[in-house]
Amino acid sequence: MIAWFRKMSERAQRQNVERTIELLVRAAKEVDLELLHGRTPSEDGRRCLISMQRALLVDVVGPVPIDVLRKDYLEPILASDRFGEGEKLAVRHVFESAEKSGRRTGLEIVSWEEFKRRVLMGWSPRMGMSIYQALSFDCACGERHLFGQAAPLKELPGMRLVLSCPRLAANGTCVKVKGLFRIRLESEFGSVGD
The missing domain is CATH 1.20.1050 (Glutathione S-transferase Yfyf (Class Pi); Chain A, domain 2)
Incomplete structure (x- = not known):
């Protein structure tokens, strides 16, 4: 599918x-x-x-x-x-x-401590995510991944999600869901872990 x-x-x-x-x-x-x-x-x-x-x-x-x-x-x-x-x-x-x-507009690489601070107020993902499975995003590791390959870790206010890197789980990237008819994921910030 x-x-x-x-x-x-x-x-x-x-x-x-x-x-x-x-x-x-x-x-x-x-x-x-x-x-x-x-x-x-x-x-x-x-x-x-x-x-x-x-x-x-x-x-x-x-x-x-x-x-x-x-x-x-x-x-x-x-x-x-x-x-x-x-x-x-x-x-x-x-x-x-x-x-x-x-492709990389807005992807800010931050320290692991700063990353944890920014996502601290997030909650377990509850939004329906099946429609995002085939969308891609820029990961903090420097590669582009499909949403379906990454594990959603947290949901943040403003239609933002924290995703783990499929290659290295210690990497995390915060993406914002943008668009109404043409949905896309815009990477905002990420960290390459400890």
């Missing part, structure tokens, strides 16, 4: 990435044409371009690792003669931003 859900999530993410890249390339092409003709791009054109870049930045965060998405989507665009420099730059900028900050 978990494998099926993960496969469906990956397929949905890939479809979203493909669709958004297509829209981003179109918007970048329009802005690029304005610049090539010596005109200032319209405000609507610039807004559309920025909006598509933000949408793609959201789409690349999911169960498919960013390096796989880069290989499958960005590298073919960069190698193709079908796309202009402006289009390539617009897409490359999103991937570079995602690689720099997207």
Whole structure:
């Protein structure tokens, strides 16, 4: 069941990435044409371009690792003669931003004592967690794991969970459940144990 859900999530993410890249390339092409003709791009054109870049930045965060998405989507665009420099730059900028900050944004590594202090007021997990099984999160160990592989240790206020690392149980990561229709896990802080 978990494998099926993960496969469906990956397929949905890939479809979203493909669709958004297509829209981003179109918007970048329009802005690029304005610049090539010596005109200032319209405000609507610039807004559309920025909006598509933000949408793609959201789409690349999911169960498919960013390096796989880069290989499958960005590298073919960069190698193709079908796309202009402006289009390539617009897409490359999103991937570079995602690689720099997207996956690990907000994951603060703290000492084991600080970690215990922050999760002290938590309680035993009571929320239904079956829908999170195929979601992935950034672990304090530096790897990305599936929620279903980690043991939920505590529940904290604000839809946050403390998860143990599947590789080394002494590592812990606090994740926040984000989103309503597109649920994702955002790692907030973690510790590599004693």
